[in-house]
Amino acid sequence: MDKVYSSVEEAVANIEDGATIAIPGFFAAGVPRVLLQALIKKGTKNLTLACGCGPMLGAAEELTQLVKNKQIKKVIDSYGLYRSATKGLQDPFEQAVRASEIELEVYPMGTLAEKYRVAGAGIPAFYTPTGVGSVVEEHIVTNIIANRKPKETRVFDGKKYVLEYALKTDYAFIHAYMGDREGNLVYRKTARNFNPVMATAGKITIAEVEKLVESGKIEPDCVHTAGVYVQRVVEVPRVSFAITID
Amino acid sequence: MDKVYSSVEEAVANIEDGATIAIPGFFAAGVPRVLLQALIKKGTKNLTLACGCGPMLGAAEELTQLVKNKQIKKVIDSYGLYRSATKGLQDPFEQAVRASEIELEVYPMGTLAEKYRVAGAGIPAFYTPTGVGSVVEEHIVTNIIANRKPKETRVFDGKKYVLEYALKTDYAFIHAYMGDREGNLVYRKTARNFNPVMATAGKITIAEVEKLVESGKIEPDCVHTAGVYVQRVVEVPRVSFAITID
């Protein structure tokens, strides 16, 4: 099935206020920035951005714009704040988090990776050793005190584990190096990161690709994300950006 | 690190009686037959073969030999018997199962896939919808009545799920199309199947590769199994075999 859209605007046109969108990228690598820019242009409000490792620090301009437009309700991430507390003090996003205007829900990175993966794989919950011995085992870690719901733990073979749940999203924005019309995707080097798991987590998965090719042009053994997971494909120019998050 | 062994005999030399070995392959595709032959030659006894989808039907000669040598204690599989009950009646393996001389423990295929995957990923247990409404939700499905231990179920959001556990093995035999000295592996077409998950499930993972190459010769974006999971690599000739399991 041909899943190609002619523009990013068209690809995001029906995203409604209040949507939860998975945003892949590991700091500056593999962030779907063109789709984020389309979302800013569209002005969708009340968004939850479900991230993995600070993609919005890599897309700092887009983050600041989204915050200024008051489009964000909540961010889920493992690394959502600048490393430097001093820099963070001046950051509009961190200011909004500190003022409880935006919720920041924090998980260990590997737990997040698995939450997205199982969401696409029909698994509702899993046990992980990660976070035991920290507040992560006790409750959901968030700046909004009322949302700190308790977590379950359980001992298997004498070792303690935390029960964590699947995280399915309404949409997933994906950044791929190459894609075909069926939605088969190939990522490049470390820009892969959260893209494949998030492609399976989105009910509607929209992939921006730097290179759109005809079906049959991707080496079948080297497809990273099978087209079955992708509902919309749109070709975008390669965006250059600064590699820093300090 | 150079993980290359000079022969399959050397690669399996220290496998002890009573070991559990993961055997990938989906019927005739991707079965580590040369390693199985080395295991027959070595005569290791009391083995548990942890399979995924009938690799021993694809390697029927090896299975019959292992049964005749009384090397097998137990087989774990989703599809361990011939499709035809008539053919099964004459099969030494099925006869041994019917006589309770060999245990056959049966899981749904996707549950097995996930059991191997989580074993390598430090996750002890997960919930799956698969098997609900069947005996699979009630207890471990095996021909040995005494081993039919009850399973837990749990309802999430009004839907019932079964708790299943990780399946870590002492060894994993892997069949790959290509491998480098670091143990990075590439599979070919549908011969991939259970190989990548089982490579992560084995405490010691031994890969037979049809083509051994120097490190750096495999396209880094197309590595299917990272070498970190592989402890031993051995080059083997490509074995041709009949594609049938009826």
Place this chain on the structure above:
Amino acid sequence: MPQKFQGLPREMIALRASREIKDGDYVNLGIGIPTLVSNWIEGKDVTLQSEIGMTKTGPLAFDDDVDQDLINASCQPVTELPGIAYFDIFDSFGMIRGGYMDVIMMGALQVNGRGDYAGWANPAARGMDIGNIGGSMDLCAGATKLFITMMHTDPDGGPKVVNEITFPYTTKGKVNMIFTDLAVIEITPEGPVLKEVFPGLTPEDIQSVTGAKLIIAPDLKEIEL
């Protein structure tokens, strides 16, 4: 006991069932009659998934086209279609359980009127109460639409659409439609509805070889191929 009625050959059951597949569908076909459905989707924009680990599975391969590293989940050599993708088994079952298949077609030993079915073990024939589960339970767990294609009666003429299932269950309450050589039956909250019959047969004929009590559809018609 011989078969009471002569109906569609297996290939035609597959043809009828194939009518339920629409452009854009991702489809998984089980072993048996479901596999034959792949002969009837030419011209449709349909993607076949094989749980061994591929999407865009092509037609069966013969002679020089046979590649031992390229088989479907029934262990038959197949070919590639443009856009084919290979993936790991856990990814394959991830997409199956995760609900990415639009249509799943399976064979069965027994189906009842509540959408339960049994297909993985035949204790009578096998001499034990375990058998081959394969991917069937995962496919059921993730099914959006689950269709059963099978002969209406067993080799001895006994009903396979039964009142009570006696073989080990594959799943409960998931079957949407049943396609046999004699009839098309839809599972509804009210019970099994007879929608189509083999030309020349009456609802009473069908009921006579069916264990479950059938509801006759007001718009009952002949199976159209």
Place this chain on the structure above:
Amino acid sequence: MPQKFQGLPREMIALRASREIKDGDYVNLGIGIPTLVSNWIEGKDVTLQSEIGMTKTGPLAFDDDVDQDLINASCQPVTELPGIAYFDIFDSFGMIRGGYMDVIMMGALQVNGRGDYAGWANPAARGMDIGNIGGSMDLCAGATKLFITMMHTDPDGGPKVVNEITFPYTTKGKVNMIFTDLAVIEITPEGPVLKEVFPGLTPEDIQSVTGAKLIIAPDLKEIEL
């Protein structure tokens, strides 16, 4: 309050810690001083894993070698070594949690004598009790050997090897050794054992800037570089 003692520069802490890495080890290096350890493994048969999704990470990239699609987990451009492999994030954390890393080195805000440490949130500096967990807790959960590399005291001269941790925990009971500018401390069931000191300093000097009560190793020696 200024620092009481002058010790090793950060690069030399990294050098000392690097001595614990052996041929054949798979190693993950956290942000901060641990990252500097990568400068001291040349000639060793060591594989660096970056949790962003690669093994055989090469040295930092500069100028024309910078590729924005190739960064390490600290967001620094890096290069490829022969045998490099890229993988998905869930596979990366699968191998981390699954125990495939032989050595994990992390920075810390506080460590105590029972092997607990805090490193992900500094409520005092940040004005809130949440921060960046990143991959730190996963790395601890899967660690075979967990080494902390850090300055012995905080910027105000206060101890970081403490009696009681006051910042949010990263993990409990997992730290094996601590490498600082002033000392090498091993965590044992009996408590923290002072194994090595910066040349010229006495055990009493180290204890004076340490919160936890130290056990003096019978074979105490100077830090050897």
